[in-house]
Amino acid sequence: MISTIALLLCGPAAFLATAILAGTVGRRASATRLVYGAALAISIALLVIVAGHLAGSPGAVSTITLPLGLPWTGARFRLDSLSAFFLVVVNLGGTVTSLYALGYGRHELQPHRVLPFYPAFLAGMNLVVLADDAFSFLLSWEFMSLASWALVMAHHRDEANRRAGYIYLVMASFGTLALLLAFGLLAGPAGNYAFDAMRAAEPGPLAAGAVLALMLLGAGSKAGLVPLHAWLPLAHPAAPSHVSALMSGIMTKVAIYGFIRVVFDLLGAPAWWSGVVVLLIGGLTAVLGILHALMEKDLKRLLAYSTIENIGVVFVSLGLALAFKANAMPSAAALAFTAALFHVLNHSFFKSLLFFGAGAVLTATGERDMERLGGLIHRMPLTSFVFLVGCVSISALPPFNGFASEWLAFQAILQSPDLPQWGLKVIVPAVGGMLALAAALAAACFVKAFGITFLGRARSTVVEEAHEVDRWSLAAMAVLAVLCLLAGILPGFVIDSLSPVTLTLIGDRMPVQTADPWLSIVPIAESRSSYNGLLVFVFITISASLAAFVIHRFASHALRRGPAWGCGFADAAPAAQYTAVSFAQPIRRVFGSFAFRARETVEMPAPGALEPARLKLDMHDVAWETFYQPISGAIDYATERLNHLQFLTIRRYLTLVFLYLVILLLVLALWP
């Protein structure tokens, strides 16, 4: 009998085989269909294996040690409830993305630059989730980073993409460095790099704090925590759209997996202040991410910034879980942790859906700039409908799935009065306010994204020629839209299937939800709070249909088409419509002065002069200017200074080597 983990490892192996095959036949016309078909089949097979495992014994652990990697540890892999959940996220994403790419990938001009790296990327993400020692974890992590870097560089003729790829590479290396140091601390002086040994060891408070900080740097930079997010809105949109969906929807989740694995599983009991740190960073990330998204007029960059917001929401829930866990409040911790995992799942659904929609718009019009789109709802009715579902879901509106997970997060926040520490007591409600602010701004952002792209009148001629996309892409988006609705109206099933994970990592679980009458979800007690997405959905459907029926039956159903009423000012040109920038103007005036140091100046012409008045807008990326520019400036300065070391004579080099040797020996001699 072959174990589940061995079966699962065949998946990445098959992905790698596909990647090698794609490298050899990548230039053939049939290669696109072959590679994405194979990736689809492998992803479905992995999903089936994990589903079988979860249906049989969800809490069971399955391990394997391969004679690879570090000689004294081997390459260890392990399937437990946490990795099973993230395997579902990764392979569900892989399935729909491959389905989408079967249609979308045909528009790729240079498929051989994408095809070999796509299955390799999927293999890397699967291996990260399964790895059970630091060496294989880091190797898989780097493999995932490099494969996605190659995909970002697929369209490298574009200058902006090259820059994005460079920054991504630098940040990914930095993140891996932080992870390497974190695992070094966890392994301790004995250097035992297996996760089992790390789990058993209990690091001191100083080491634990350092590991937390390093994980926030390492996994946080991959997930896009502020201020380590700078690469994300550059790199995610630069890749082909289906890869953007994978990077934003799935790879950020793998980063969250890394954080959870180390901080909740390997690190042992958390200190209460670790919750404060994670909460504050999460809240800040959520608000700043969505504010950046609101200011954006490139559709794919807007989606990338919104990913940062959602990562912030997940980290707020994780911070709450840490705080509750540190104070021995397991049921509240289980609630917060469930909210985090539920949001991870939801975000993978709707962010993939939205990137697919952006890809469909890109295929149909060749445009990512919203200021040149508009009125696509008439040309692409099906795409616009599924994109609307994605927008409603991500804006946390009932009865869709984004609301269900944010509602759980709010319920977890309401548990905070029982926390003993003053710091937490004061910070948690404030972070709750930030979460609500981020949710409201997200709704504003996606009103803008949908309204400017799909509604109104066409802003350029490319829209006039747009057509609905192919069936594969539509099918993939429709699957995700249905999943968004189902997870929203039947959240109890999702919550119950997350209970093995919370039982393993928190030691407690939320009450069984699917047994509640009418499938409502009740985190603590019915008299306290409850939500029934199914009934809300049914009520809205019934009352809307009832209203429409009554009105069409008993009142007028006459309808006449006429020109839009411009209040006497006929604005014939579509350019006179509201644009993405003008839509964001009120919010920019409220939040822009501190978030972007935004300043507007009006240049008025002299009286009698004929030139138009100009409005000048000055905005800054504060994180970039505060953190990145000084560092890169310092590196530039240092390399400039050190440059002349490259042009010395051989005598001077020998002197330098000799001096270095002397210093080393001195240090060794004086070392206590």
Added chain:
Amino acid sequence: MAVIFELAVQGAQMLLVLLLAPLLIGFVRKVKARLVRRQGPSLIQPYRDLIRLMRKEVVLADNASWLFRVTPYLIFAATWVAAALVPTFAAGLQFSWTADLIVIVALLGSARFFQALAGMDVGTSFGGIGASREVMIASLAEPAMLLIVFSLALVAGATQLSTVAAFMSSSEVGLRVSLGMSLIALVMVAIAENARIPVDNPATHLELTMVHEAMILEYSGRHLAMIELATFLKLLLYVSLISCVFLPWGLASVGAGPEALAFGAAAYLGKLAVLAVLLAVFETAVAKMRVFRVPDFLGAALMLALLGTLLLFVSRSL
């Protein structure tokens, strides 16, 4: 049998909010007119307006999409469901556990989301200006509302409105500064959410400060009737919310008999009348703000709600 009675009470509540909402608006308008010594339209004028609108044909802009035609029904349905879930004359109704206060706020958010989208559908500048200002106001009003929910949940230990109302009518609650702050903040949020003076003026069309009316400028006939009715329902919802949380006296408790229900209904009507008069007096007494003063107004509400929450922590631990 008991279930049928419960369902009947729930149905009565749904019909009651639907029928009362135009009357509340008519009453507010009447009082406002009398305060400035006008005769004012009759109390039932809003009903007549709605019927007249429903009989008229719809004039649809040439490039309006299917979304524009579906939105009025969605807005109406979401607002109606939300309004029917707030306890009016009785707490603990059959379906009151469907949604807590956070869900009710979010349902109104769904309605607003679609309203803003519909405003942008035709592609006129008026729709855009209304939608962009509406989302700006919402982005401040929603966090303020959530913080109010937090402080209520801290006091009552629940976000379920029936439980909150039961707690607030019990003797445990006492006089608290935080609750006063929450009340003020809630009133400010309610004024902003309902596009009342001083945030927006419901009586004008075509002013540059307008928000709500600009979004629905393209609507006519039955579509406009649906949106107007939803607006009326939203005002009724907020008035019911304030009276159920802060004036819960007379609210029939869970499983009450017909006498208690009748008493609850009478008390509810009385509370509505009082709050409507207060709203009318307030609206007559203040002037409309510039649109970029609204963030300050709502920021004050946000800060009050946050202060109220923090004060609760202080008073709890002392």
